[in-house]
Amino acid sequence: MELSSDAGKWLDAHYDPVAGLYTFSPCMDLADLNGDGENRLLVGDLGSGSLGMKLKVYRGTALSSESALLDLPTGLVSFFMDLHEPRVPAVAVASGPCVYIYKNLRPYFKFTLPGLDVNSLEQDVWQQAREGQIDPLSLKEMLESIRNKADVPLSVRSLSFLSLEPSEMDEFVQLHKQQPVKRQTVITCIQTLKKSTSDDDGVSCLVIGTESCHVYVLDPEAFIILSKMVLPSAPTMMNVTGQYDVEFRVTVACRNGSIYVLRRESEKPKYCIELSSHPVGLVRVGKNLVVGGNDESLHGFTQKGKKLWKISLPAPITTMATMDLPTRGFQAVLVGLANCEVHLYRDKNLLSTIRTPDAVTSICFGRYGREDGTLIMATKGGGLLVKILKRTAAFEDKDSTPGPPLTQSVRLNTHKKTKLYVDQMMRERESGTVMHRAFQMDLSRLRLATAKAYLKALESSLTPMSSSLSEPLKMNAVVQGLGPSFNCSFHHTGLSLVTKEEHWLL
Amino acid sequence: MPEVKTVFREVLPKKGQLSIEDVPTMILCKPKLLPLKSVTLEKLEKMQMEAQEAVRQQELATKEQLQ
């Protein structure tokens, strides 16, 4: 039923199972890059994870350009950075500690996050190492004690030094001791925030979340930090709404399993939502937040953190995205599931289910080409899937909370009692005493026989486990092989939790 | 003391809900019906046993000869 209704709602525009596109939702965006009214798909491709990271641009069903990225992208957004004509958006790709800005798909600017304070003790230790006062082994000891005590964490250099084998340490010190110690953080998420107008082509600031538990707002033209906010934990996902000059909210899902709401003019979070499981998706629909938990559940919250609803999903969530169709005033949440389905929810009601040929890892909905309602999905196996919402499609809000489960009324497949069974019951009823006596007599005989056999087995140590209470031991022999030589392994399990294995070649 | 005959009766509530908590417990493997052997299999096994026995006898004999 669901399937047929979905075939009526979505047109299959394109499917390339071998597109070689490995990405996730924060690295996908749609933008009119040439100012010709036709939207392109921008993808930060993760490649194999260590090689082949690329910025890819799709036009229609084809890849129109690609350029190499230096590091793994953690987020990609398109935004207007100035008011120049023609109105062409820039692209920001966050990777490592930097944001790379592209204009007309050419590198334009690189913004690097400010360095963090370095532990002064650490600096002193490296200073001593540079002057040759301490050998690598004592350097290691000192760094370790700093790591255990200090408030300010160690720099990446010290951490990688500590992970080395003693033989490699000397070389590492020689190579690095001349450079000053720096502590750098990395970007975990990136979003945009309109500067002063809410127009579609208004200038936007970049909002960056970092591993050092900060959120920065960057000026779009000068790339200076306009505002800096602190979180109790490292952010993983972010949602931004409002205008910088007026009022804005930054909703951040953090690694400690909580969601914080930041507002203008406050350095610290205003609201906090503590979740029962780790958030794996954060999406805003209207004024409400929809959060996916890794316990296969979807939660709705008001923007002040009041819980509205919770539903269970049939499978773990792989990704989430908003479906926003302003022309129709329609907003809903798309949830990619590990069981190769994409569910569409408005509030807690399931509107539609899309079956996909592979699990979807990345969803992006919006205007693509000249088509307003386009759903773009990248799959786990690197495929690209494009579907277009039919103009005639209508979603019905049905409260799908089911009544009693269907299985309740399913009859169990059990046999009817046969006549034979009844006959035997009758026999049992009539001659119960006789049967019982016979059974009891046999039972005593059997007990005796068993005890005798058991004693014999114990005496000749036939059982594979020892019978002594002081030395509980179990042995198990396995013969393997095709002959003429065999491998015979004996597994001794001492019940003091020590297992020994012996191999005999016969 | 007069002997009082106490009668225990089970209590079966007629109203209200009955709830049972299903606690998973360890399970036993099922009893094992032994499959009957086909005639061919029995003959094969018999022949094999006999052959083995014969080989063993011969080996014993050669051992004795050697000694």
Place this chain on the structure above:
Amino acid sequence: MEVTIDPLFLAWSYFRRRKLQQCADICTKILQDNPYDQDCSLPISEAAWSLKTRALTEMVYIDEVEVDQEGIAEMMLDESSIAQVTPWNKPGWRTQPVTQSGRPITGFVRPSTQSGRPGTMEQAIKTPRTASTARPVTSASGRFIRLGTASMLTNPDGPFINLSRLNLAKYSQKPNLSRTLFEYIFHHENDVKNALDLAAQATEHAQFKDWWWKVQLGKCYYRLGLYREAEKQFRSALNHQEIVDTYLYLAKVYQRLDQPITALNLFKQGLDHFPGEVTLLTGIARIHEEMNNISSATEYYRDVLKQDNTHVEAIACIGSNHFYTDQPEIALRFYRRLLQMGVYNCQLYNNLGLCCFYAQQYDMTLSSFERALALSTSDEEQADVWYNIGHVAVGIADLTLAYQCFKLALAFNNDHAEAYNNLAVLELRKGRVEQSKAFLQTAASLASHMYEPHFNLSILSEKIGDLQSSYTAAQKAEDAFPEHVDTQQLLKQLRVHFAAI
């Protein structure tokens, strides 16, 4: 006055009475007096020679249709669909114990179904190497060869016929000798190559018109693993003459070629010519059984019984099916029928004991088991009977007795995974967690295809708070039995634990 019987006639009479050794002895004596020469010899020595070959063949004759042993190589390297049928396409399956490969144990065991198909190479080479279940590397070696060599060893004067000195071409011209010779070479000597040579020449001599020789050629090709050639010969033989055996051989070829549906169709075709033929019906039932379609298999076994109400295989299979579908009282009826027919062995009494117990006929239960113990011929049987008695003991809540029984099962068969599992359950009741855990681990390593040890291990680990081990074990249980509800529930519960902060 003593009446002397003509020795050749006496030998013939012995042969008819299946006193084969005496028959062969007399023939040997006749041949000593009248040496047999291939080129020119008396009719009497020719007759004696022929009779002796027949006697020797009969001694080791086994029905070629029934014999089928796959070697490790064939088993592990082919991906036949019967092999890959998921054993769980029917709900409630796992009430039944399974073989190594996870296929339910049925009521009857034939050479080809003996030890099931192991899931991994390790399992394959781990198969207990006792006389009854040893598995050769390929079917081209193995039991036949071993039997062949054994038969030579038992003959102190060397082989009766020296195949290397035989002029096969000449024999192939003599239809009255060639057939017995062929059977001797094929069954007694197990020399398939020479048998094939002889058959090829003989069929040529018969101008490719004799179905019998074609069938023999097919048999040789089959043994050599040339299934397509075998198929050709059997097909051609069927064109000459419709014979039930040829259908059976051909179906065997298709099964080996992984075409169970073709084999089924062939059997049905055969049934058109030979309506109600028991062997054909049994063949169909067996294929259904192997494809885990037990209800259809039972239907066909019922058809078999309509034709032949003393068919042991059909009775046993239907009986075991009833037992495992919760109708022990009907199973009991079938097994009692076998008893009436004169089947008298350990397995039958064991099954009767179980059926009696579960059908509440307590007075007969224990005496059946006692008899089963007395009749058992091998340690494995003894172990299985003790294991089942253990179940009865659990049923009457005599846990001491149950404990002793399961331990005895282990004493007789150290690899009895089920006994290990049940023992672990009893140990846990006594509160001995370490012991219980060790037994479960052993059971799981001995029989990774069983879900019970994995599931129990999972529950045990969960109880002592080792959630990670519990999860791994539950996953293994799920692999072995995906529909097991309790496993699913446990997994769900564990996932909630893991997802919680």
